[in-house]
Amino acid sequence: MTDTATDAYSSFSVFDLEQTRTFYHEVLGLKVEDRNGMLTIHLPGGASTVAYASRNHQPARFTILNIVVPDLPSTVSDLARRGLEFERYEGTPAQTDSDGIYRANGPWFAWFTDPSGNVLALCERDLRTTDNN
Structure with a gap:
C-alpha cells in the first residue's frame, strides 16, 4: 500500500458544521474551508483534518488533535479570557492545576472540548520529534 498511497489525512465527526x-x-484561529459538505481545517505546520456532520455523532473522549504552542501558559490564559473552558480531570493521573494545565511527569498539556464534545489538547512540545529520555 505505501507504494501506491498518495496522501493521508484524519477526520472526525461533529454535530453541527457551522458551530464547528x-x-x-x-x-x-485556524483556517477553515468548506469542501464537499465538510470542513477542511488547516493545521499549523501544513497538515489538515476534515470535520463532517453526523446525526449519530458520539464525542471522542480521547484526544483527537494536539496543537503545539510555544508558550502553553500564555495560550491557555488567552483562550480562557475568550471563554474557552479547560478540562480538569480531578482525581486522575492527568489532573491539571488551577490554570487547567497538566505539569507533572513529561510535557505540559491543557485539554478542552470543541462544540461537539471532541477532546483536543494544547501542548508545549511536539511529541513526534522530542526525545523522551
Whole structure:
C-alpha cells in the first residue's frame, strides 16, 4: 500500500458544521474551508483534518488533535479570557492545576472540548520529534 498511497489525512465527526467552523476559525484561529459538505481545517505546520456532520455523532473522549504552542501558559490564559473552558480531570493521573494545565511527569498539556464534545489538547512540545529520555 505505501507504494501506491498518495496522501493521508484524519477526520472526525461533529454535530453541527457551522458551530464547528466558528469554533475552529474564530476561537482557535485556524483556517477553515468548506469542501464537499465538510470542513477542511488547516493545521499549523501544513497538515489538515476534515470535520463532517453526523446525526449519530458520539464525542471522542480521547484526544483527537494536539496543537503545539510555544508558550502553553500564555495560550491557555488567552483562550480562557475568550471563554474557552479547560478540562480538569480531578482525581486522575492527568489532573491539571488551577490554570487547567497538566505539569507533572513529561510535557505540559491543557485539554478542552470543541462544540461537539471532541477532546483536543494544547501542548508545549511536539511529541513526534522530542526525545523522551
